[in-house]
Amino acid sequence: MRIWIALFGIMAMTLVSASVQAAEAVAISGQPFGVGQITVSFQKADFGDPVDSSGFSIHEADNRIFYPAFEKQRVLGFLQALAGIDAVTPPQRLTVYFLFTGNEPLNITVSTPTPQTFRVTPTPPPHESMLTAMELLWWRKYHEAVRDQKESANYPMVMETYLTAMLSRRLGLPMPPLSKSDMENQDAFSPDQSVFVLMNSDKVRAAEMRSVMMDESITAPADLPTPRPINWTDIIAPRPVNAVPIEPLAKAVPPDCFYVRFGKLSNYLWLNKLIDENGGDLGMMIASRGVKIGLNEVVQKQLALKQSELSELFGDTVVADVALIGRDAYTREGAAIGMLFQAKANDLLANDINTNRKEALRLNKKLGAKLETIKVAGQEISALTTPDNTIRSFYAQRGDFHLVTSSRTIAEQFITLNAETESLGATAEFLQARMLLPLKREDTIFCYMSSQFFQGLYSPQYRVELRRRLRATTEIELLKLARAAAMNEGLVNFTDEELIANGYLPTSFGRRPDGSHVVEFDGQLRDSLRGAPGNFLPIADVPVTSVNLEEARDFERVREFHVSHWSQMDPLMAGIYRFKLDDKGTERLTIDARMTPFVQEKYGMLTERLGPPIKRQIAPAPGDVAMIQFVLKGDFDNQLYHYGVGLQDVPFPIDSYANGGLLNTLRMMQSTPGYLTAWPKPGLIDRIPVIGQMAAPDQYGYSQFPLGLWRREYNGFSTLSFHREILQYVTPQLSLAEDDYPAQARIHIGDISDANVTPLANAMAQSWAKKGSLSNVRYFQQVSNQLGVPIGKAKDFAEDLLALEFVCPLNGKYETVGKGDAERWQSTAWGDEKLEFEANFMKWFRGLNARVSMGDGQVVLNAEIDMWREKAEPTLKLPTFNFFGSGTPAKPKTEKKPEKKGEEIPPPKTQGQEF
Template sequence: MIKTLGKYIAVGLLCVLTIQVADAQEIARTLPSDLQLQNMPVVVSVEAHAGRPYGIGKVTFRLRSGDEIISRTGATWFTEENDRIHYPVISHTPVRKFLRILTGDKDTKPSDLLTIWFLFEGDEPLNARLHGSGVVDFQIPVEFTRPRRYERFATNWWQNFNSTSEMHIKDGDYPPLVEVYLTSLIGRRLGMDPQMRRRRSNDPVTRTFELLFDVEALRLDSVQRSMIAGVDSATADKPLPEPILWSPLTVSDLPDDIEIEPIAKGVPQECFYLRFGTWDNHLWLQRLTEEYGGDLGRMIMLRGFKSEVQTKFQDQLAIQSSEFDNLFGGNLIADVALIGTDTYFDAGASVGVMFHAHNTGLLKTNLNGKRSTFAAERKSRNVTVRKVTIEGVDGTLLSTPDNRYRSFYLAVGDNHLITTSESIARRFVQASNGKGSLADAAEFRFARFNMPLEREDTLFAYLSTPFLQQLLTPAYQIELRRRNQAVSDVLLLEMATLSASSEGILDVGIPNLIAGGFLPENFGYHPDGGELQLTDGVWRDSLRGRRGYFKPIPDMVIGDVTPDETAWFRERATFIAGNMRSLDPMSIGIQRFKKDDDGGKNVERVVFDARLLPFGEGSYEWLLTMLGPPLERTVARSPDDIIRIEASLQGGMTSPGVPTHQVFGAVQDYLDPNLDLEPKTILETFETFRQTPGYLGAWPNPGYTDWMPRLGAQPDAFGYTYSPLLSLWRLQWNDFSVLAFDQRRLESLKPHLELVPVERPAQLRLEVGDLLNSKIKAWANTITYRRAWQTSIANVRLLNMLVQQFDIAPEDALHTAERMLNVDLVCSLGGEYELTTLPSGRKIWRSSAWPAFNQPQLPDDYVAPVLQWFRGLNVEAIRDQSQFSLHGYIDIQRSDKQKQALPSFNLFKGFGNVMGGEKK
C-alpha cells in the first residue's frame, strides 16, 4: 500500500516537474537569446559582522556565462528570508578593480569576481538568496568579536556605495536624486562623511550658469543640504540683502533713425526677447524639432528622459497649438515673440507670448472666445476665466487654484500678451505706455544697429543686461532657493516613505519619518509659511501651487529672510563679484536659406550671427590671454579632412615666453573596421582616441610636444620622430609640428602643410562636413550608439536600484521613477522599456532596442540622431572687447513634407556678408 502510494506521489511529482519544465521552455522560446539560460550564481565566500545600528557583511560571488545582461543592468538582486538585508551594493573585488584599470579590461563579465557589501539587522544567521538568471540559497553566519574588522567593513561598504552611486550618475542621463538621497541618509546614520565625491563644480562658468538658469544641480544641492544639515528653522526677520552693484553699461552714440519693430515697444527691458517675426517662423522651429525627436536636445542625442519643458509653458498658458496654427495661418498676426524674466520651465517659468496684430479687434474676439471655451470644457477641473484690471487695462485670467493653468491676457494697442506672470502683465502695460520698454533701451537700439530689421531674421534672440541682472537680485535668488526647497521636500518625502517601508516601518507619517532619520530635522518648515499639501494625489505648495507649475518668481512677495538666506546670498554675491566683470547683453540672429548645391535633397542652410558674453571672465583671464590675434591665414585643407579645427594661441599669463602660433587638427574621412560597442574604461577610451583617424599640429612649433617621450629628439631625414610608449608619430616639416598615431597620415599631409589666405580673420574656426555621406559614418554611428546604449542601460539600473534598495515590485519601478523625477524615462536607442520574465520566474527590465549583451552588433539600419538631419557646419569666432562674436552656418536635412520656397544662399556674398544682410 505504502509502495503504491509512493509510486503515485512520484508519478505526480514527475508530471508537475514536466509541466514546469515545459513552461520554462516556452518562456525561454519567447526570450532573447541572452536571457534563455537559468544560471545559478556561484558563491565563493561569505562574511558578516554584527553591529549597531546595522551589521555589515559581504558576499563574494561570480555570475556565469550568459548572464551579461544581469551583470550590466544591475539586476543581480540580493534578498534575505526575513527581509533583514538593506542597501546592498555590488562592486568588483579590489584586485580585479586594480587590474581593470591597469589593463583597460572591458566592462563587467559574468566570470568576474564580484562582491556584495550590505547592511543587516539582528544577530542571527542570515538566510540569503542571490538572484542571477537563476537563484542560489545559502546561509551567512554572523560574527560578534572582531570590532576592527567591522570598522573596515563599514568603510569598505561606504566607499563602494559612494563609488557605485557616482558610476550611476556618470553613466546616466536622469537627475540622480535617488543616489544623492541614499548616500546622505545612510552616511549620516553610520557617521560617515555624507558628501559624495562628486561635489559641486567650482568652475566659474558652470557656477554662473547654475545661478542664472536654475540647472538640476541646484535641486540636488537642496536635497543633500537638507539631509546633511537639516532644515533651517530660523525665523525670517532680516531684510533682503543689498543687491549686487553692477557697473553701468555705456553705449556709444547712435543714429536717430534706427528702425525698431513695433512689438518691442511692449516688451519690458528686464525680459528676454525671442522674436520669430511671423508665425510661420515659429512653426518652422516647432516642426523641425518634431521631425527629429521632439525637442532640440533630442536632435543631438536621444536623451534618456523627456521632461516636456519646451511645451510646458504653452500648456500652462492654455495655448492649444493646433488651433493657433489655424488661426495664425490667416492674416491676423504681423509679429510673434516669446518673452520672460526667467527660463525656469521645469518648475514654473515667468514667460509670455506676444503678438502684434493686423486686426486687433478680430484677434481679441478670437482669443477671448477660445479661452472661454477652453475653461468651459474643463469646468470639472476647476478651470475658470475671470476679468482682471492691471494698470487700468482690462483683461482676463484663466486659472486653476493649483496654478496648473495660469494665463493672463491683455492687449494694449496692437500688441497682445498672454503670460503666466501678473508682474510681466503689469510691466507690459507700463512699457507700452513708455516706461522701460525694450524699444527705448540704448543697448537694444545698439543691437538693432548691428542686426537691423532689414535682415529679416527667421529668429532673433536678445538677452538684455537688466534681464541677466534681475536673475541675480536677492529677491530672485532667494525665492529660487525657496522653490527648490519646496520641490526637494516632495522628493524627500517620497523617497523617505519608500525607504522606511523597505525597512518594515508601517507608520510613514512625517513625525515618524523624522524620528527614524529618514527625513531631516524640521522637515516641512518654510520661512515664508508655505506647506506641502496633497490634493487629488498630487503634491502642491500652499503658496506656489502644483509642482512643475509654480507661481512665477516675480509674482511671489519676498518679505523678510532668514540669517542663513542672507549669508547664502552674500556668498553668491561675493562669488559673482570675483568672477564676472559685467553682464553685457547677448544677441543672436538666425536666417535660413535653401542650400544651393543640395541636388534636390531639401537641405536648409541655417545661418547664425551671435554676440556672446564669456561668463566667469575674471577667473578665466589666464585662459583668455592665451587667445592670439585673429588668423588671416589658414593651413591648407587636405582632401581627406572632414572635421577641422583651428585656433590662434599664445603663451598668455601662464607661459609668456610661448610665441603666437596657430593650432590645427582634423578627423579624416577614413573607415576603421576595429570599433566595437562595448563600454570603455579610461585606457580603452584612449585606445578609441588612438584609433580615431586624425592629426593635431601647430605652426610655428610652440614646443609643447618636445617634452613627450622620444618626440623631442632630433627628427630623421624625413622629419619624423616616434614614441614607442605612446605609439605616436611626430612630423616636423617647414616649421610645422604635427602629431598622429599613423605615420602614413602624416606623409599624405606633407603636400598640404602651407598657409593660405582666408577671406575673414578669426581666432577660432570649426568645419564639419556631411558625416552621413562619409566613410567615417560607421565611426560616428558606433560612438553615438555606444553612448546611447550606456544611457539606456543606466535607466534600467535606476529601476533595478529602486527595486533592490526600496523593495518595490518590479512592475511599479518605472512609474515610481518617473513620478519622483517628474520626467518620462525613454530609451535613448528608440526602444520601449519592458518587463521580461526569466525562466526562473523573476521579472527584470530591459529595452526592446537592446542588442545581445554577449555579442553586441551595431544594427544595420542604425543612424545616429544627429546624422539624420546634420549635413555640415561652419563656425568662426573672434573676441570683440568683452564679448565673442560667432558667425557660421549649419546645414539641416528636412523631410519632403516640409519643403518651402526659400531664397538661395548663393544670392548673398558668403555668410560673413549674409550676417549684415547685404544682398548681391
C-alpha cells in the same frame, strides 16, 4: 596578445568555478542592523546585457534585508578591463553586502537575474570590533556602488544622495570623503559659482540635498528687510544720431525680459515643429538622452496655446509679428514666460486665443481649472488657472498687441509700459543691437537678452527665491524618499514628525524662512506657496519682502563679488536666418551671434591665452572632413601660434572602439585618421617634455615617439599623427591662407551623413546611447533594491520623484521581463540584432562652418549649419548676407589620395616665415 589574455582568463575561470558553486556567506547580528555578505556564482544564462545592466536583486522571505551593495567579480578582472575583453570572459561571481534585522535564519534569494536560494544563520559577533569592521566594509562597498552609478547617470543623483546621508545620520557612520567633483558641488552656492544656481544645474540640486540632510541649509525665519540690489555699472551705448528702424513689437516688451522674435507666425511654427520632432527638446538633435522633460509641451499646456490647423493655414494673414518673452527660462520648474503677438486682424486672433482657453478649461475641469476675469493695474484681463499651476495663463490685450503669459507680473508690466520711454525697444542698447543686426536682414529668429534681463536674474528677489524654491523641491523629494524607506523597513503611516524622530528626515525639515511647507492634495505632494513640482509659481510672481540673516549674508557675498569682479552685464544678441539650398530638403541656417559691449578682462583665463583676431588661417588639407583651429599667444614672446586638429575621411576600424578598455582606447586613438599641427614651429607641441626631448628629425622631417606617435616638421609646420602615411600626405599640403574675416577660432565639418567616418560616428553615438540605456535600468533596479518599491513600479516611482520621463536612448522601450524574484527591467533594443542605430545628429546634419572673434569690444560668432529636413518648405529665399561666401552646402573635399610614391625631398624649411 589579446587572444592569449582571453584564453588565460577562460582557463582561470574554469579552475576557480569549482570552488564557488556553493554560496560563501556570513551574517553578524547586531542592533539596529546586523551586517552580512554572500557570494554566489553566475549562471551561464545570465551572461550578456542583463549582467551588464546590474540587473541584480536580493530578497529575504520575511523582508529583513536592506540597503544592499552589489560587487561583480571577474577572474583577472583588471587585466580584462585593461584589454577590453569583458565580453569574452563575463563576471564569474557576485558578492552582495547588506544590512538585516533579527537573529533568526535568513532565507535569501539572490537573482543574477536567475534566482538562487540560500539559508544563512546569523551569529553574534565574537567581539564588537568584528561587527564594526563588517559594517565599515559594507559602508565602503555601498559608496563604491553609488560612485559607479554616478559615472554613467544622466539624471539627478537625488536618491543616492539621500540614502548615503540618511544612513550616515542613523547609523553614526562618517560621510564618505568628497571627490573633487563633489567638493566643487559643495561650492555651488559660492558667489563665483552663482551661474550654476541660475542654471539650476544638477550639481546645485545635489549640493542642496546634501546640505538639507546634514542640517546645514538656511532655516531661520525671515525677519530682516530685503537686501539692496547690486549697483551695476551702466552699459555705454550712445543713442544713434539717425533713426534706427525697429519692429513695433519691441516697444511692447518690458526691458528686463528676454526677447525671441520670429517676425511672422510661420517662423514660430517651423521652430515649434522642429522641437516636437525631437521630443520637445532641441538638445535631442545632438544626442539621444535617457530622460525626457518635454518642456515645449509643458509650456504650451501651461499657457493654453495649442497650435491649431487654422493657425498653420492662416497664421501669417492674422498675425503680423510674434515673439517669445520672459523674465527667466526655468521651464523645468515653472518659468515667467509668455507669447507676444501683433495682430493684423484683432478679432480673429482674440477669438483663436479665447477658443483655446475655453477648450483648456473644459479638458481640465477635474483638475480644478477656472477661467475668470481679473483686474491688473486697473485693466480687466483673462486668467485661466489650476490650483497646482499646471495651467497658469494670463491673457492681456493692448491695441494690436496680445500677450499670453504665465506671470501676472509680466502681464502688469505689459499693461503699464510706456512704449516710447520704458520699453525694450526704447533702450539705447537695443537700438545699438538693431544697428548691428538690422531689421532689413529679415532674420527667421532674432534673439536679444538685455543687460537688464541678466541683472534681474541677479536681483535679491531671484537669488533668494531661487534657493527657497530649490529647498521646496528638495523637501518634496525627501518626503517621498523617506516614506518609501520607512515603509520598506516595515514602518507605515508615519507622520512627518515621526520620520524626523527616527532619522529618515533631517531635524530641520519643514523649517523655512518664508513659512512655506510641503502639503498633500489628492495624493500629490505640493509646496504650500509654489504649487506642484514642475509647475511652481514663477519667481517673478513670488514677492520677497524679508530675508533672514543667512540669506542676507549670502546675497551680500554675491554683491561684493560682482561689484569687484563683474560689475557689468553684457547683452547678448543673435540673428538666425533660414533658407533653402536645394530641392532635396537641404536648408542652411546662418547664425550671427554677438556679445557687445564685451570687457575682456572679466573672463580671465578664457581670453588671456587667445591671440588677436586675424584673417590668416590654416587651410584645410584635401580630404579633411573636419578641421578645428585656433590662435594662441606664446608663453614668453609675442609670437602668435596657429593650432589645428584635422580628421581625414578614410575608413576607420570600428571594432577598436566598441569594447572599451584602456588598451582599446589607445588602439582607437592610434587608428584615428587625424592629425594635430602647429605653425610656426616650435609651438606648444614641442614644449611637451616627452616629445621635446626625443631624437632630432630625419632628413625628411620625421620623428617617431612611444606608443606609435609620429611627428613631421615640414614647411614651418610641426604635425603629429599616429599614421606616418597621413603625415606624408597632409604635410606637403598644409599652408596658411587669408580669410575674408578675422577670427581666433574656426571650425569646419563636412557632410558626414555618408562618408568614410560615418560608421565611426554612429558607433560612438551607439556606445554612449547604450551606456545611457543601461544606466536607466540600473536606476530602476536600485529604486527597488534600496527602497523596496516593487520592480514593476520602480520606473513610475523614479519618474514621479524626479519629475521627468525615462526613455531608452537606443530608441527601444523599457519593459519588465521574468516573474517573481527574477523580474527585471530591460530595453527592447538590447536583444535586437538587426538594430541599425543612427546617431540623432546624423539624420539632419549636413555641414558646419563657424568662426569666433573677440575684439573691438565685442564677441562675434558667425556660423553656417546645413541641415536636411524630410518635409522641407517649398520656398525659402536667400539672405542678403553670406558669411562664408558660398550658397551651396559645405561638402568635404573628396579627392582621391595620390598613389604612394617615393619619399619627396622637402624644400628648405621656412620656420617663422610670415605668410
